[in-house]
Structures are given as structure tokens and as C-alpha cells.
Amino acid sequence: MKVVVGQGSCGIATGAKKTSDEFQRIVAEKNLTNVVIDKTGCIGTCYLEPIVDVYNDEGALETRYVKCTTDKVERIVEEHLMGGKPVEEYAIPAEDEAFLSQQQRIVLRNCGQINPEKIEEYIATGGYEAARKVITSMTPDEVIEEIKVSGLRGRGGAGFPTWFKWNAIKSNKGAQKYMVCNADEGDPGAFMDRSVLEGDPHSLLEGMIIGGFAAGATEGIIYCRAEYPLAIVRLEIAMAQAREKGYLGKNLFGTDFNFDIRIKAGAGAFVCGEETALIASLEGERGMPRLKPPFPAAKGYWKLPTNINNVETYANVAWIIANGGQAFADRGAEKSKGSKVFALAGKIKKGGLVEVPMGMTLKEVIYNIGGGIKNDKEFKAVQMGGPSGGCIPAELIDTPVTYEDINKTGAIVGSGGMIVMDEDTCMVDMARFFLDFTKKESCGKCNYCRIGTKRMLEILERITKGEGRDGDIELLEELAAKIKDGAMCGLGQTAPNPVLTTLKYFRNEYEDHIYNHKCTAKSCKALIHYEITEDCKGCTACARHCPVGAISGEKKQQHKIDPAICIKCGKCEESCKFGAVKRV
Template sequence: MKVIIGQGSCGVATGAKKTAAEFERLIEEKNLNIKVDITGCVGTCYLEPIVDVYDDDEVMTRYVKVKPECALEIVEKHLVKGEIATDLEISDEDKLFIEKQQRVVLRNCGLINPEKIEEYVAVGGYEATKKVVTSMTQEDVIEEIKVSGLRGRGGAGFPTWFKWNAALQNKADQKYIVCNADEGDPGAFMDRSVLEGDPHSLIEGMIIGGYAMGATEGVIYVRAEYPLAIHRLEIAMAQAREKGFLGKNIFGSGFDFDLRIKAGAGAFVCGEETALIASLEGERGMPRLKPPFPAAKGYWQKPTNINNVETYANVAWIIVNGGAAFGAMGTDKSKGTKVFALAGKIKKGGLVEVPMGLPLKDVIFGIGGGIKKDKAFKAVQMGGPSGGCIPSALIETPVDYENINKTGAIVGSGGMIVMDETTCMVDMARYFLDFTRKESCGKCNYCRVGTKRMLEILERITKGKGKDGDIELLEELAVKIKDGSMCGLGQTAPNPVLTTIKYFRNEYEDHIYNKKCTAKSCKALISFNITEDCKGCRACAKKCPVEAISGEKKEMHVIDHDKCIKCGKCEETCKFGAIVRG
């Protein structure tokens, strides 16, 4: 029998380390010969901390939301008596979160110990590497990736085989392969979970990619804000070298390949490949004109290939199972699976991996469980700051590159921020534009100045100071910024504004002409009022940070609007629904 406790960042943040410590204490106290081990995030972040108990016959029982004080029940019932602690066991409904998925990238996450290479090898790890370096030519590898139809999972969805082949065709004394693990989209955490839960899948994918294009050195560019991911990568790389999977003469093939980590400062613009290369070279992360493309002149002016974590994590599976097996999933033009990070107003937040082409509705409602508090679904932001908002009317849109692009959004790296009826779409556009404005490297006038001007207009509108012509001015600026910017950050920065204007123009007009926030969200355009349903319990008055609520006990209270800072504490506190927004 063994106990496995999920210790990805989400698990640790909810107290998994304390839970693990309590299990270890109780097991020692009761003198049980049971091991407590770790794993990464299985994807059900909303259920953390997660504890899996494996019986001697390897049957697994999953316990969820296991705080330290819950450990005793599991130890006494399951570990000592062999009985299931049913109060803490995962529900049949929550089991569907994983069962409805089709996992390739996340195949090992939450199942193996990411700090023990033996567990990765036990599930077939590095078999693909051995097959490639001992029995396949570079062209064979690229052809298999071509057959699979694998497209880059970090943004535009460019065919992976084409980039690898371009690097192969450019002859040089040194070539490089780079992983972009600088995951900067708000609400995105797919790459982080793979790095923390299955780092060897990335390493193996990069070894195979390096072999295919003739690179002997690889660099993993990780944002410094991912300390756990970096820690586990370092452990995995050291173990791979010790086993002979990294370094000189891999599997006796004569192929040499090694990796190193570069901890980046967390600039969103470094998601653009030439800006990332500049950062690797010790320069400020600013894009360069293309061509030449990195496949011809990249890192130190040598042929370079850059893909993200998810792209590389598919590679070993494709080599072992065949490109045709991967291509059989998904659609004709968007093959395979895609990992999405469900965040926002969703009941079941976490990671989902599904075949390309699955309707948005099946992801958000079928797997994610729908909207918190059963409120109305309003829109989903896809592709992060570079993407756009897809409204509820398009909930049946298939999730693939072509159909998502038609809506004005992009698949991007895979962030899905779900919004309900209380979300102001004008304020949402303002939030994302504020992000891209801050993250602009400033090299292009249109991006540097244009995003600032658009943000100023949006801020005016959300404060009730919008004026006639603002919508048209936003559209005009958006087109010029898209046309005049050099890199993808500037070219896509206006997307959230354009899509919200396209689908929610009425909300912009309400803000400008009626001085009303349709969603009753923008502070400058709302007020809080107490209705006759007030019971005079004084709970709201006690919570008000500025003492704006007055009234005698058991009598109707009132709010002093001159004092009110519109924090919403009173609305959250009232159990009788007596405080409403106006």
C-alpha cells in the first residue's frame, strides 16, 4: 500500500505539504509500513489537496480536499482497516472531469513522481528516444511528425514538422533547439503543470527534436516565477544525464545532446520567438525583423528551432504510437489533442485535454461543470491578451484553430477564462489592454503609443466619461496598431477590444450614452442600495470598511453614498438579498 499526494503548485497552495506531513506523522505514530510519495497536478485543481491511496493490488482510491485534519480519518479507516473513507472520496460526478478527457500531453501528470526518473521509464519513458537515435534517420523523424499533423501549441499553430525541417536544411557548425516555457498569459498554467508533473516528457521531446534537426544543445527558457517547475526540471535533467539519456553518445548512437535552463524575467513579449532569443543572448527582450527566421539565423545567428512545452510533450507519444494515431484524433486541419486551462467563473477550474474540434459547450459545461452559482454564461476569453472574447451565442463553436480564428479569438497557448453575466465586457477589454500596454517592449510607435491611447479611451468609458465617436476611434486605432506593429504582441493587442465591440457593442453604447454599466460592475457607474427585505441584522454594517451603513438593530438600514467606496462587502455579507446594485 502507498499514499500519493499531489504537490503541484495548486496543491501546495492549498496546503498539500501540510497534509503530507500529517500523513507521515500518523503513519509513523501507528507504525505502518506505508510510503508517502508525491506527484504533480492531475488537473482537477478545484479539488486540491488530492490524496491517492494505492492498495497492494494497485487499485487506486482518490480522496479530495484533504486538509491536514482529514488525514486521521483516511489513515484509521483506509490504511488501518482497509475501508473507504467515503466522506472524502471523489464523487462520481467529479470523476467525469478526467474520464471525459483524452490525454496525451497530460498522460503522466498526477500519476508518476516527477522527481523519480524510474517511474517515467516504467511507463515507457525514453523508449521513443532510443528508437529515434538507434533506428531512425532525421528525415524519418520529421516525416512522422508531419504525418501526425502536430502544430505548435504555443500560439499561431504553425506546423511543427515544417519548422524542424527548415532548421535541418540550414547547414551550420552549431544548431540550437529552444523551449519557450515563458508562459505569460493571464489564467494560463498548462506548461507549468507539465514541467512540475512530467518534466521528462519535455526533455525527451527536445532530445528527439534536437536529433531531427541536428542540434546538440538545447535551452529551456522558463519564467523565474516558476520555482517549483525549475527545481523539478533540474532534478529530471540530472537524472537523465546519470542514466545516459542526456549528454554524450546517447544509447551508444554517437548522438550528443544536452540541455540547460535559462530563468527569464517574466516579460510577456518574450513569448515572441525573436524577443526570446534576444533575452537568451543577454539583451533586452525585443523582437527582431523577420526574415531571417530563427531556423536560418536564430540564437547566436545559428539555425534555431523554438516550440513551447506542450508541443514537445506530444513528441515522444507520437514516435511510440505513430503519427497516424495522433492524426486520427482531432479534425482534418487541427489534429491531436489540446490542453486548456479553465479559469474564471467556472465550477470546475483546472486543466483539461480534449481532441481538437470538441465544441466549446462540451468543454465549459460538459467537463467544467458550467458557471459558478448557476449564473448565465456570457463569454469566454481564449488566447489570452492576444485572443478575443467568444460570446454565449457561439458556444457550439468547435475548438480548433480554424473555427476559433473565425470568431476573432485564437486558440493560443490554451487559456480559457470563463465569464458570467456579472462581467463587464468593456472592463474586460480594458484589463487585457492594460496588460499588453504594460508588457509592450516599446520598440514600435503604434504598439507603444497606440495601446496607451486605446487604454485611455477604455478607462474613460468605464468611468462614465465616454463620448460619441469613442467606439469608432477605438476601431480605427486597433486597425492601425495591428498593421503598424512588428511582432505578434502589437499585432494582436487590439483583439480583446475588437471582439468585445463586435459582440457586445450594446455594452459600450450603454456606458457612453446612458452612463450605465450593463453588468453593474464598473464602480463609477453603480451604487449599492438596501431594500425593504433588510432585517436589520447589522452584518453589513459590521463588514463595511468605511462605516457607510447606519441603522438601528432590527430596523431597515441605509447606505451613505458619499462615504460608500463600492467595495461590495455589504452585498457579499447580506444573507437576505436585501442589498442590490443600481
Template sequence: MRVVIGQGSCGIATGAKKTAAEFEKQIAEKNISNVTLGVTGCVGTCYLEPIVDVYDDDGKMTRYVKVQPDKVEKIVEEHLMQHQVAEDQAITEEDKEFVGKQQRVVLRNCGVINPENIEDYIAVDGYKAIEKVLTSMKPEEVIEEIKVSGLRGRGGAGFPTWFKWNAAKQSPGNEKYLVCNADEGDPGAFMDRSVLEGDPHSLIEGMIIGGYAMGATQGVIYCRAEYPLAIKRLEIAMAQAREKGFLGKNIFDSGFDFDLRIKAGAGAFVCGEETALIASLEGERGMPRLKPPFPAAKGYWQKPTDINNVETLANVPWIIYNGGAAFGSMGTEKSKGTKVFALAGKIKKGGLVEVPMGLTLRDVIFGIGGGIKNDREFKAVQMGGPSGGCIPAELIDTPVTYEDINKTGAIVGSGGMIVMDEDTCMVDMARYFLNFTRDESCGKCNYCRIGTKRMLEILERITEGEGKDGDIELLEELAGKIKDGSMCGLGQTAPNPVLTTLKYFRNEYEDHIYNKKCTAASCKALISFSINDACKGCTLCARHCPVGAISGKVKEKHVIDQDLCIKCGKCLDTCKFGAIEKK
């Protein structure tokens, strides 16, 4: 019998290490000899962490969720000792559907194998794809298989992967590089982190295949330093792959050499742009340069270089092993295969989902994600992070394809989906993302460096109740100039959250500016709290007010001093009689 505990970052953050320690203690104290403890990554159901899977000797698996240390003893006694499922701790049928409704290619091994044990990866046909490539395929045939698959870059732009590989292959020179962009910087995005923590060998194998296809013998994984667990597991996986002969010299006696190293990035969002990433790799400040020449011709150390993100490369072993046509049969004609999305924000079931391209936003948000927290009204979803845009509720049946999402003004991006409900102020949401891109601008372009700052100043004035006539038009004018005048994708896409919220939620901007009212009752400067006649005089709100702004006698209606009120909302949260009104 095996007990496997999910220990990705999300699991550890919710107490998985303490849960594992308690299992170890209970098993030792009760002298249970036929049980082994194991580790795995995140299966994607982050909202259910810590997750514990118990595998019986016949291979049957039972999943237990939200397993804090105080719940361990019951599972040990009922399942490990009495061989009975502890039903009240087990996952429900409804929650099983979160994974059951998905079609997993990239996430196929996450939450299943031990990411720190190469034998687990080999047991699920790991490194079979590179063996097939090196023993029976020419580089041109590998590229053709990727072309047949229709795999497009999963990092944001959606550029055909085969084309980039072929461009690097055709560039003259014996020294070429393959770089993996693992510098996942979008707020609310954690797809790449989960792959690195849960299935690092799939990335390594994908990079070996890519290196062979384009003629590169060196690979670099550029991973953000804020992902220490991902880096640790990558280092373990790379060492194990070298020991097995999958990395290094003469792989599978083919005469092909390929090795990897990790570069920890400092978390600069602009390094998602490939020339800025290359500059950082070379020890320079991460700033983009003009193209052409493109990295495929002159990249890292002026040598031909291909850059793909984690999800793109993790697809490659599955495609080669199962055939490009199998991958291409999923999704749509122009957007083939599956895509991983990170569901975050006001959603019931937050986590990672992998679905065929072409499903609608409704399928993902409501069909898999369970809908909106507390059954509030769905208002919008932000896709593509700071480079993307807000898609409103009336477009919820939009198919998730590169083409259809682009038509809304947003982008698929790397796969972040931040779900918003009726209490979200769209003006403030645009301000949040623009503040992020302003901070992350490298400063090389005047339009990006200064233009985003001017736009942010206008948005801050609007959310503080100081908007004025002409602000909307000025935002639109600045947005157009920043998009046209910026060198790289950061500046060119920075205005997108503002433009899409203006397109779909213009009334909220107008309410802020002309009526001095926040439609969502969210912006502090434009809201007020008052007490109505439902007040029972229980004093609960007054006792919880941090600044003493509420006064009144016991069993009599209380009042709020508007000059003292800091609009923290504590009174609204604590009142049991619906006597607090927010306007």
C-alpha cells in the same frame, strides 16, 4: 501500500505539504510499516486539491480530495489500517468524470508518476521513443512522422511543427540549437507549468528527438523564473537523464550528442515572440527584430535555431512511440491531435483538461468543466489570453479548432480559457487585457507603445463614466493602425480583446458612454447601492460597512449615504433579507 500526494504548485498552494507531513506523522505514531509516501504532480483537477491517491497492494487506486491535515487521521485509520475506503473523503463519481472524459497525451503521466524519479518515467515506456529514433530512424523519417501526425505548434500560432524542424535541418551549419519556450505568460494559463512540474522527462525526451531530427546538439529551456518548482524538477530530471546516459555524449551508443541547459527568464510577456526570446537568451533586452531572416536560418548566436513550446515538445515522444497516424486520428482534418486547456474564471471545475481538437466549447466548459459557478448565466469565454478575444454565449457550440476559433476573432493560443458569467463587464474585461499588453510592450514600435496607451486611456474613461461620442470609432481606428503598424505578434494582436468585445458586446460600450450605465453592474463609477423595503433593521449591513455609510435604527429601514459609499459591496454580501439593491 502507497500513499501518493499531489504536490504541483496548485496542490502546495492549498496545503499539500502540510497534508504530507501529517501523513508522515500519523504513519509513524501508529507504527504502520507497510506504507510508503510518494509525490506526484497535478492531475488537472485543481479545484479538488490537495489530492491524495492510495494504492493498495493489488494496484487498486482510491482518490481522496480536499484532504487537509485534519482529514488525514480518518484516512489513515480506515484505509491504511482497516483496509476500508473512507467514503466521505473519496472523490465522487461526478468528479471522476473530469478526467474520465478527457483523452490525455501530453498529460498522460501528470498526477501519475513521481516527477523526481526517472524510474517512474521509464516504467511507463519513457525514453523508448528516443531509443527507437536513434537505433532505427533517420532524421528525415522522424520529421516525416511528425508531418504525418499533423502536430501544430501549441504555443499560439499553430504553425506546423515538422516544417519548422525541416527548415532548421536544411539550414547550413554544424552548430544548431533547439529552444523550448517555457515562458508561459498569459493570464489564466498554466498548462506548461503543470507539464514541467508533473512530467519533465517528456519534455526532455521530446527535445532530444527534436535535436536529432534537425541536427542540433544543444538545447535551451527558457523558463520563467516565477516557476521555481518547475525549474527545480527540470534540474533533477536532467541530472537523472545524464546519469542514465539519455543526455550528453553518445546517447544509446548512436554517436549522437545532445545536452540541455535552463535559462530563467524575467517574465517578460514579449519574450513569447521568438526573436525577443532569442535576444533575452543572448543577454540583451527582450525585444523583437524584423524577419526575415527567420530563426531557422539565423537565430541564437546567429545559428540555425528552432523554437517550440513545452506542450508541442511533450507530444513528440508519444507520437514517435505510437506513430504519427495514431496522433493524427484524433481531432479534425486540419487541427489534429489533442489540446490542453486551462479552465479558469467563473467555472465550477477549474483546472487542466486535455481533449481531442474538434470538441465544442460547450463540451469543454459544461461537459467537463461543470458549467458556471453558482449556476449563473454563461456570458463569454476569453481564449488566447491578451492576444485572443472574447467568444460570446451564442457561439458556445463553436468547435475548438484553429480555424473555427479564428473565425470568431479569438485564437486557440496556448490554451487559456477564462470563463465569464453575467456579472462580468466586457468593457472592463477589454480594459484589463489592454492594460496587460500596454505594460508588457517592449516599446520598440510607436504604434504598440503609444497606441495601446491611448486605447487604454479611452477604455478607462468609459469604465469611469466619462465616455463620449466618438470613443467607439476612435478605438476601432486605433486598433487597426496598431495591428498594421506593429512589428511583432504582441502589438499585432493587442487590440483583439477590444475588437471582439466591440463586435459581440457593442451595446455594453454604448450603455457606458450614452446611458452612463454598466450593463453588468460591475464598474464602480456607474453603480449604486440602495436599501429597499425588505430591510428588517437588523443592522448587519451597517456593522460591516467599512466607511460607516449606512445608518438607521434597530428594526427600522436603513439608508445608505451615497456620498460616503465606496461601493465595496459588503452590504450586499452580508444582507440576509435581499434588501440591498445594486443598480
């Protein structure tokens, strides 16, 4: 039997390593020689970690245990591994199975299935066969044609056709060409690349090898953020194994094609996900964008033709070659083919990674897969595409998730972050949050981004503090338009998107803040206060929970909040069982 403990960063964070150790300890203690303890990457159901899969001797999955903390291990060993009877109450509930069953996984095909540190397991799934096929039996043009047929578009944000980029660098002259992987995943709330890097690194390597062959590059560089230490470790293991097998290095698959890959750890600047800044950083310069044109395909790394794709894009490539471009194109929507990984986060019941065919509606993703809104509150909006994206309001929930349809709303597919917001989310504050992020992550090079985002943030800050002025909305709109026009790179040009989309769909909330000194969602502290209504039973719970002693009242009498002392932390509201504390 095989016990596989999911050990992506998310699993480890919830204690998967301890769970794995516990299995080791008990299995050793009980001397169960027929049981193998192994690990795998993240399967995507983050809210269920740690996850432990038990396979029978035929290699079939017998039971998937979820939230498998160390205290559950002994029982599983005794009852299931020794007794042959799965512990049903620890197993994944049927409704959570649905989270997985509604997905179509290409990028995540091996995540949570194989041990990422064992190349054999990857090979066993057919790994490196696509690379072999390409290098030994195809021409670069044929490869590019296959990718063109697939309709694969860049999964990093802009959705540019992958074949076009490859073809461009193939056609450009240069003494040396580079295949670069952008693994600087920086959008708050997005972690699909990490999942691939940690859970299936070989699929990335294989994608890069195929791309390198197609584009005529002999060197690959993975620019991986240093905040992903586990990813770097697993990539290094994978690269060493691939080299050993002759899949990387010189004379791949016995041909005269040479291709090797190295890792460059990025130093944690969000803007380095922008391709020209990434190149500057690769060259050892300060991570600041450069003007385009020239585009990297013509003059990139050391001014030589350079192709940059992100992890998810590369991770599709081997599958496309193995299954044919048409198989990929058969999935998804007309102009947005294939499947896409989304990171569901925010006020959603089941947060995690999901891979679905493009064209599925937001509603399906949020409700059918994500299980709907936490605490069954009202769905208000979803922020798509991270800080560069925008928010899509409830009335557009039937929007299909395609590049074109999402763009129409003012948001972008981006790298696939979906942050779900409920009725309690203040949209002005939400815009402020994202702008605060981009402002902090501005590299400081161009004026519009460096100072413009700062000024926009200052305006949003004063609005959420109730100090908004007449004219602020117009000023925000003016600055947003000019920053979009004038900023140098994607970071700056898209920074105003959260503000613009919230202004588009929730302008009333801005006006409420400024003119009525009211936060519509009752979320901005400066604009709300708490009151105890007649429903108060005098249970004293609120007074006991109040950290500043702002609540007074006799037992069984209606309590009262002293607004001069109250810090609006909301503990009273949380602690009241009778719904007698109201935000006003």
C-alpha cells in the same frame, strides 16, 4: 501500500506538503512499514487540491482523496491504511470523477501519475523508448514524416505545423543548430506548461531529444520563467538523471548522436515568450523582439538556425513516436489534430487543467467538464487565448475548439487559456483588464505598441469611469487596426484583440457606458450605485458590514444608503439575505 500526494505548485499552495508531512509523521508514528509516501505532479483538478491517491500493493489506485488537508490524514491512515476501509466521505465525488473521465490525456498522461523526480517511473511508462527508437532506428526525415502524419501543430499560440519548423531548420545551413523550448508561459490563467514541467519533465526532455535528432541540433535550451522555481528544480533533477542514463550528453543510446540541454531562467517579461525576444534574452540582451524575417529557423540564437517549440508541443512528441503519428491524427478534428490542454478559469465551477480532443465544443468543455457557471449564473462569454486572444460570446458557445473555428470568432486557441465570464462581467472592463496587461508587458520598442496600447488603455479607463467621449469607440477601432498593422511583434499585433472582439460582440456595452453613463453588467463602480429596496427587513446586516458607515436605519425598518459616503464595495449586497440591496 503507496500514498501519493499531488505536489505541483497548485497542490503545494493548498498545503499538499503539509499533508504529505502529516502522512509521514503518522505513518512513522504508527510504524507502518508497508506504507510508502510518494509524490506526483498536478492532475489538473485544481479546485480539489490537495489530492492524495492511495494505491494498493498491486499498484492499482484504490481511492483518490480530495481537499485532503492535514486534519483528514489521521483518519485516512487509521481507517484506510490500517483498517483497509477507504474513507468514503473524503474520496472524490462521482461528479468530479467525470471531470477527469471525459478527458483524453497525451500531454498530461503522466501528470499526477508518476513521481516526476524519479526517471525510473517515467521509464516504467515506456519513457525514453521513443527517443531510443528514433535515434537508433530512424532517419531524421522519417521522424519528421511521422510528426507530419500526426498533424501536430504548435501549442504555443500560432498553431504552426511542427514538422514544417523542424524541416526548415534541418534544411538551413549553420555551424550549429539549436532546439529551444519556450517555457516562458506567461498568459494570465494558463499553466499547462508548468504542470508538465513539474509533473512530467522527462516527456519534455524526450520530445526535445527527438526534435534535436530530427532537426540536426546538438544543443537544447529550455527558456523557463524564473517564476517557476519548482519546475526548474524538477527539470534539473530530470536532466541529471537523463544524463546519468546516457539519454542526454554524448553518444546517446550508444550512437554518435550528441545532444544536451541546458536551462536559461527568464527574468519575467511576458514578451520573452515571443520567439525573437526569447532569443534576444537568451543572448543576454534586453528582451525585445527582432524583426522577422529573418525567422529563427534561418537566423536565430547567435544567428544560427534555431527551432522554438513550447513545452506542450514537445510533450506530445514521444507519445506520437511511440503510438504512431496516425494514432495522434485519429484524435481531434480535421485540421486540428490530437488533444489540447486547456486551463479553465474564471466564473466556472470546476477550474483546472483539462486535456480534450480538439474539436470538442466550448459548451462541452465549459458545461460537461467544467460543470458550468459558478452560482448558476448566466454564461456571457469566454476569453480564449489570453491577452492576445479574444472573447467569444454565449451565442457562439457551440463553436468547436479548433484553430480554424476559434480564429473565425476573432479569438485564438493560443496556449489554451479559457477564462469564463458570467453576466456580472463588464466586457469593457474585461477588455481594459487585458489591455492593461499587454500595456504593462510591452517591451517599449515599437511606437504602436508602446504608446498605442497606452492610449487605448487610457480610453478604456475613461469609458469605465463614465468619462467616455463621443468618438472614443471609433478612436479605439482606429488605433486597434493601426496597432495590428504597425506593431512589431505578436504581442503588439494581438494586443487589440480583446478590445476588437468585445466591440464586435458587445458594442452595446461600450455605448451604454459612453452615451447612457451606464455599465450594462453593473460592474463599473463609477457607473453604479447601491439602493435598498422595500424588501429590506431591517436586519441591520448591511449596516454592520458596511466598512464606511454609509448605511443607516432603525432595526426592522427599511435601511438607506448615503451615496455621498458609499464606496460601492458591494459588501451590503453580499451580506443581505433578502436580496434587498440592488445595484442600479
